[in-house]
Amino acid sequence: MNTVPVIDARGISLEFNGVAALKGVSIQLQAGRVHALVGENGAGKSSLAKVISGLYRPTRGELTLLGRQVQFASPLKARQAGVSLIHQEPTPFPDLSLAENIFAGSVPRRLGLVDRKAMLERAGEIFAEIGLQRSPTELAASLPIADQQLLELAAAMAQELKVVIFDETTAPLTPNEVDRLFGIIDRLKERGVAIGIVSHHLHEVFRVADEVSVLRDGALVSSGPIGNYDRDSLIRAMVGRDVKSNSHQSSSHQPSSYHPGQVQREVVLRVEGLSGKNFADCSLVLHAGEIVGIGGLVGAGRTELLRAIAGLDKPVAGSVELGGEKVKFSSPREAAQSGLVMVPEDRRHDALLLERPIRENVVLPILRRLANRFGFISRKVEVEMAERETGRFSTKMAGIDQPVGELSGGNQQKVVLASRIAVGPKILLLDEPTRGVDVGAKQEIHDHIRSLAQEGVAILMVSSDLPELLAISDRVLVMAAGTIQGELSGERATEEGVMSLAVAR
Amino acid sequence: MSKFSLSRLGWNGTHSLITALIFLTLVIGSRVSDRFLDRVYLLESVTLFAEVGIVALVLNFVIASGVIDLSVGSITVLVACLYAKLSAAGQSLPVCLLAAIGAGAALGWTNVLLVKLLNAPAFLVTVATLALYRGIAQVLMGPQSVEIPESWVGIDTQTFVGLTIPLWILFLLAILIGLVFDRHVFGRETLAIGSNEEAARNAGVNVSRTRAIAFVLAGVASAVAGVLMVSRLGLARHEFSRGIELDAITMVVVGGTSIRGGKVDVLGTVLAFLLISLVRTVMGIANLPAEYQFSFMGLLLIAAVAAIGIQPRKLLLRFRTRS
Amino acid sequence: MTNRLPAAVRESIPPALGIAICFLLVPKLAAPTALESIASWMPMLWLLAIGQLLVIVAGAVDVSVGSILGFATMALGMFLKTHPDAPVALSFAVAAGVGLVAGLINGAIVGYLKVPPLVTTIATLASFRGLAFMVSGATTITGSVVSDSVTNLASKGVPIGSYTVPWILIFAILAALAMDFAVKSLPKLRSVYAFGSNAEGAFRRGISSSSIYLLVFGLSGLFAGFAAVAYLSRFAMAAPGSAGVGLELSAIAAVVIGGAKLSGGTGRIFPVTLGCLFLSVLNVSLAVIGVGADWQLLVFGLFLLAALGANRTADPSKNSSSATGSRKAA
Numbered sequence A: 001m002n003t004v005p006v007i008d009a010r011g012i013s014l015e016f017n018g019v020a021a022l023k024g025v026s027i028q029l030q031a032g033r034v035h036a037l038v039g040e041n042g043a044g045k046s047s048l049a050k051v052i053s054g055l056y057r058p059t060r061g062e063l064t065l066l067g068r069q070v071q072f073a074s075p076l077k078a079r080q081a082g083v084s085l086i087h088q089e090p091t092p093f094p095d096l097s098l099a100e101n102i103f104a105g106s107v108p109r110r111l112g113l114v115d116r117k118a119m120l121e122r123a124g125e126i127f128a129e130i131g132l133q134r135s136p137t138e139l140a141a142s143l144p145i146a147d148q149q150l151l152e153l154a155a156a157m158a159q160e161l162k163v164v165i166f167d168e169t170t171a172p173l174t175p176n177e178v179d180r181l182f183g184i185i186d187r188l189k190e191r192g193v194a195i196g197i198v199s200h201h202l203h204e205v206f207r208v209a210d211e212v213s214v215l216r217d218g219a220l221v222s223s224g225p226i227g228n229y230d231r232d233s234l235i236r237a238m239v240g241r242d243v244k245s246n247s248h249q250s251s252s253h254q255p256s257s258y259h260p261g262q263v264q265r266e267v268v269l270r271v272e273g274l275s276g277k278n279f280a281d282c283s284l285v286l287h288a289g290e291i292v293g294i295g296g297l298v299g300a301g302r303t304e305l306l307r308a309i310a311g312l313d314k315p316v317a318g319s320v321e322l323g324g325e326k327v328k329f330s331s332p333r334e335a336a337q338s339g340l341v342m343v344p345e346d347r348r349h350d351a352l353l354l355e356r357p358i359r360e361n362v363v364l365p366i367l368r369r370l371a372n373r374f375g376f377i378s379r380k381v382e383v384e385m386a387e388r389e390t391g392r393f394s395t396k397m398a399g400i401d402q403p404v405g406e407l408s409g410g411n412q413q414k415v416v417l418a419s420r421i422a423v424g425p426k427i428l429l430l431d432e433p434t435r436g437v438d439v440g441a442k443q444e445i446h447d448h449i450r451s452l453a454q455e456g457v458a459i460l461m462v463s464s465d466l467p468e469l470l471a472i473s474d475r476v477l478v479m480a481a482g483t484i485q486g487e488l489s490g491e492r493a494t495e496e497g498v499m500s501l502a503v504a505r
Numbered sequence B: 001m002s003k004f005s006l007s008r009l010g011w012n013g014t015h016s017l018i019t020a021l022i023f024l025t026l027v028i029g030s031r032v033s034d035r036f037l038d039r040v041y042l043l044e045s046v047t048l049f050a051e052v053g054i055v056a057l058v059l060n061f062v063i064a065s066g067v068i069d070l071s072v073g074s075i076t077v078l079v080a081c082l083y084a085k086l087s088a089a090g091q092s093l094p095v096c097l098l099a100a101i102g103a104g105a106a107l108g109w110t111n112v113l114l115v116k117l118l119n120a121p122a123f124l125v126t127v128a129t130l131a132l133y134r135g136i137a138q139v140l141m142g143p144q145s146v147e148i149p150e151s152w153v154g155i156d157t158q159t160f161v162g163l164t165i166p167l168w169i170l171f172l173l174a175i176l177i178g179l180v181f182d183r184h185v186f187g188r189e190t191l192a193i194g195s196n197e198e199a200a201r202n203a204g205v206n207v208s209r210t211r212a213i214a215f216v217l218a219g220v221a222s223a224v225a226g227v228l229m230v231s232r233l234g235l236a237r238h239e240f241s242r243g244i245e246l247d248a249i250t251m252v253v254v255g256g257t258s259i260r261g262g263k264v265d266v267l268g269t270v271l272a273f274l275l276i277s278l279v280r281t282v283m284g285i286a287n288l289p290a291e292y293q294f295s296f297m298g299l300l301l302i303a304a305v306a307a308i309g310i311q312p313r314k315l316l317l318r319f320r321t322r323s
Numbered sequence C: 001m002t003n004r005l006p007a008a009v010r011e012s013i014p015p016a017l018g019i020a021i022c023f024l025l026v027p028k029l030a031a032p033t034a035l036e037s038i039a040s041w042m043p044m045l046w047l048l049a050i051g052q053l054l055v056i057v058a059g060a061v062d063v064s065v066g067s068i069l070g071f072a073t074m075a076l077g078m079f080l081k082t083h084p085d086a087p088v089a090l091s092f093a094v095a096a097g098v099g100l101v102a103g104l105i106n107g108a109i110v111g112y113l114k115v116p117p118l119v120t121t122i123a124t125l126a127s128f129r130g131l132a133f134m135v136s137g138a139t140t141i142t143g144s145v146v147s148d149s150v151t152n153l154a155s156k157g158v159p160i161g162s163y164t165v166p167w168i169l170i171f172a173i174l175a176a177l178a179m180d181f182a183v184k185s186l187p188k189l190r191s192v193y194a195f196g197s198n199a200e201g202a203f204r205r206g207i208s209s210s211s212i213y214l215l216v217f218g219l220s221g222l223f224a225g226f227a228a229v230a231y232l233s234r235f236a237m238a239a240p241g242s243a244g245v246g247l248e249l250s251a252i253a254a255v256v257i258g259g260a261k262l263s264g265g266t267g268r269i270f271p272v273t274l275g276c277l278f279l280s281v282l283n284v285s286l287a288v289i290g291v292g293a294d295w296q297l298l299v300f301g302l303f304l305l306a307a308l309g310a311n312r313t314a315d316p317s318k319n320s321s322s323a324t325g326s327r328k329a330a
Helices: A045-052 A073-082 A098-103 A116-130 A146-157 A176-188 A202-208 A231-239 A245-252 A302-309 A333-336 A358-370 A379-392 A409-421 A437-455 A464-471 A495-502 B013-032 B038-048 B052-063 B071-089 B094-120 B122-141 B167-181 B185-195 B197-202 B206-233 B244-254 B266-285 B292-310 C003-025 C033-057 C065-082 C088-112 C117-136 C150-157 C167-185 C185-199 C199-204 C207-237 C247-257 C271-289 C293-314
Strands: A007-016 A019-029 A034-039 A059-064 A067-071 A083-084 A164-167 A194-198 A211-216 A219-225 A265-276 A279-289 A293-295 A319-320 A326-327 A340-343 A427-431 A456-462 A475-480 A485-490 C157-160 C163-168
Touching: A007 A045, A019 A034, A019 A045, A019 A059, A019 A194, A019 C167, A034 A045, A034 A176, A034 A202, A034 A231, A034 B122, A045 A083, A045 A164, A045 A194, A073 A083, A083 A146, A083 A231, A098 A495, A116 A146, A116 A176, A116 A211, A146 B206, A146 C117, A164 A176, A164 A293, A164 A464, A164 C271, A176 A194, A176 A202, A176 B206, A194 A245, A202 A231, A211 A231, A211 A302, A265 A302, A265 A456, A279 A302, A279 A319, A279 A456, A279 A475, A279 A485, A279 C207, A293 A302, A293 A437, A293 A464, A293 A495, A302 A319, A302 A340, A302 A427, A302 A456, A340 C003, A358 A379, A358 B185, A409 A437, A437 A456, A437 A464, A437 B206, A464 A495, A475 A495, A485 A495, B013 B266, B038 B052, B038 B266, B052 B071, B052 B206, B052 B244, B052 B266, B071 B094, B071 B122, B071 B206, B071 B244, B071 C065, B094 B122, B094 B206, B094 C293, B122 C247, B122 C293, B167 B185, B167 B206, B185 B206, B206 C065, B244 B266, B244 B292, B244 C117, B266 B292, B292 C117, C003 C247, C003 C271, C033 C065, C033 C163, C033 C167, C033 C185, C033 C207, C033 C271, C065 C207, C065 C247, C088 C150, C088 C207, C150 C163, C150 C167, C150 C207, C157 C167, C163 C167, C167 C185, C167 C207, C167 C271, C185 C199, C185 C207, C199 C207, C247 C271, C247 C293, C271 C293
Parallel strands: A019 A219, A034 A194, A034 A211, A083 A164, A164 A194, A293 A456, A293 A475, A340 A427, A427 A456
Antiparallel strands: A007 A019, A007 A059, A059 A067, A211 A219, A265 A279, A265 A319, A319 A326, A475 A485, C157 C163
16 A cells, blocks of 8 residues: 555544534545445544535544645535535436536636536536436436436536545435446546445445445544455444344344234225325235335335325325225324324424424424313423323433434434324334434334334334344335335245345336 | 522523613613603603514514515504594494404415415515505505594503503513413414424424414404504504514514524513614604614614524525425 | 527516507507607616516525615715716716615625525615615705706617617616626526525535625616616606615516526526516506506505416426425336
């Protein structure tokens, strides 16, 4: 290793309002190598990626690019120096053409004016290079997420690219799209680009990474060539304690709360031929005390199906029966009144009042129930309720009057679950209940889902996390292209089984 | 008895600051004019602004829910004109009062319907109804003034236990609204919507109905303000109460309610009402024309939002289209 | 390119329809006096709307333009009082300079103090009106003060047949053409569209919100300054309490009728021009059919509402319900 690293970050510390996000982290990115950053939620992976790409300025420490010390004043400066970050959720400009998307903020100029011709040509070249089959003149409004990511990469490549960091980019992609992305990463490697990857998916890390660095609580705890690690040692380094990883569990744990044929359980939910935007003719049955998983690729229509059942979107055809009675919910409120509650996937956007206290978040769905006949709520009753519901989980908080936005992702998710469970649902719809949640909290959430089922709650859960799906579902429905492709249970419920149905079309 | 503490009552830095400014204004006022510190004079002056204060208090609901209603001044004047017209047509006081309140509610409701029908941001719709409602008042009244019966005049001069009736209405309303935000389903759901509309909806809050109630209440409060105004002046004209939406919004925002929604401060609104009415009185004594006073209000509004707004800017453009 | 034409056409339909309906219902509009009346209405509104358009493209709104116009008009009037022989270019410079400074103040408050645009401009709507009083000492600018060089802008021009195209209209046409070119070709103005389309993404591209707000509000103020010249040339008098009052509503209405998305990111000069033309035609129609001054505010409110309705139908993206369904099945 006598070559000069492309990026050499030394002793990087980052603080927000006195809270340390990074504590003296040092890391090197080499030309033509893929360096993975792994760690639990809040470990500082994304913060480090953002420091390197100029989005955050480090409180202490120095950054050198090809041996020269740099301090990026802005993401644009970093990009111009050849350092780019591909975000988890790309943010295209929907009203602009793809070409303008690529060059926004740094358009090619001639005589100080926009050089439209050069812009379109260059965009076309880049698209060809990364295999994005789109016209540079079309609008970005309707681009699927995978293409949005490629658009971001294209924008990065509009400058001379030296370093690119992918921040959780594979999370929303289908396997084909992941393959395409990894193919592009290989090509970038050949061109000598230094690549960073932030990922929760360890199998992907083992697939593409040359080096790996493990962060925990903002500090670098382990670093080295990928060959020095295996899955377990990596997980041990990440959590700093011995926790059974989920994959272990999926092999050892057998769902026990429900055994078809042994006990006749009441049917609580019957969906018949339900169709809507991005899903068609879906039928399913849910029994009391049962956990049914819905597997499939992102974009298979799973979330849409759940939303339609929960009354968030209107189905165009089909019926939903609750306890034998046909229902047509026009809002989540009506659904909740009938005992059906949904936990949405994106908690910050769809479930939490971030600046309001935990207490108000927890009791929001049951305010009306707590109120007297004039609509007033006793503070004592409210506090008791909030404490009881948050007490179901070991939520780490300063108190129930702390704003929920100050909690970590895992604890926020616990607050969301607590608030929905407070409703006392008969049917609970969960959409990616542990997305972006650290290993410890994940475990706790899984335990809780199981105990709810044992209490007789029927649970329908969408999850893209295959080990999770298989570990806690009694049976698994697999969706692809908007329809239910099949049902797996018992021995047939394997990762391979789910995937083969998920890619059915 | 537990130890008394102001912070347990929700007293905060904003309140201390406004209180300090109130005292400063009193000091300055006493320098400008000897009679400023006269109790009766102060009471009269503050009572003048009670109408706006009442509108501001109720406007908290609309603003806390993350939107804004710019039509309140026009509702006030239109209701005032209707009320005066009805009285001139010989209707009894109860009929006129009921009609005024009903009209206020209906105009607030019209805002709601239009927002829904046009699928446009509330601020633009209420900009349009600001013109529309005042336009109706203008067509209704022409250039004339309409007087009300002598016996209906002068609610602002009647006192009860040391305070004028409009001030009593304002203070009691403040207590009620404070309670509603803290303990009532409606207040809490309003805050939830202002904090995160989608999350509130998913948690079972009826977003459109809650916001509709906020607009209707703002309409009713504007109607009450209109009736009080007519009683104070003894007549109604279509050009009255122009620009009071600026005063009302300023009181709300200076008091510490977030213009982006999700955070409310009712006590702050009351203190801001006191401060602004005193400042306006001092400026009046110093013979500053109304337009200059407006300029000052503008600066105050910007200062208040800037002081609060430099905090986390989670939503840069809250008043954009919601879809 | 492929998307450009249909959108421009789509956005032009509502105002074009409105104009056609006015001419169908009020045949007298075709008379030369009515046409001249329209031509004299148009420039002031047009200039205001062009400035407003950029603010709306950036996802904001500027309700202070009527007061900026009032302020700039009074400032120009006071200037002409002391400099009756000032060349017309200097008059433009004075009004434009005052407008620009006022607009930059708006931009700085929004951009640097992070006050929401609507709140800022409601506040400065009052403040600039106060400045109009201050600068004029609360007096009215009378016709004797306004020099011929300014009034000639509206009364004289290039003759085309029996009709004269007033200089101020020619100025507005040139300004509109220049802005049309500028929004398509100036990198900085393209950034405004990017910012309005996605502020977060624009930030990541190094487009700073402060500079965008400074730019669009500055331009809005500048154009309000130009509009002040149009105002004074047309009315040859001005009072601090009335000059430009309520014109912000017309300017916003014109932009809304012209199909600019209220959430920002799109908006074209040509449809907005048609929107201005429609409002001018409408105004003259009302006068021609004898709707009294008392009715104007009411009718205006109704039309702003109608414009909001028309904008909704012109923007298909607004009618599609949730964003969750936007991703196609694999």
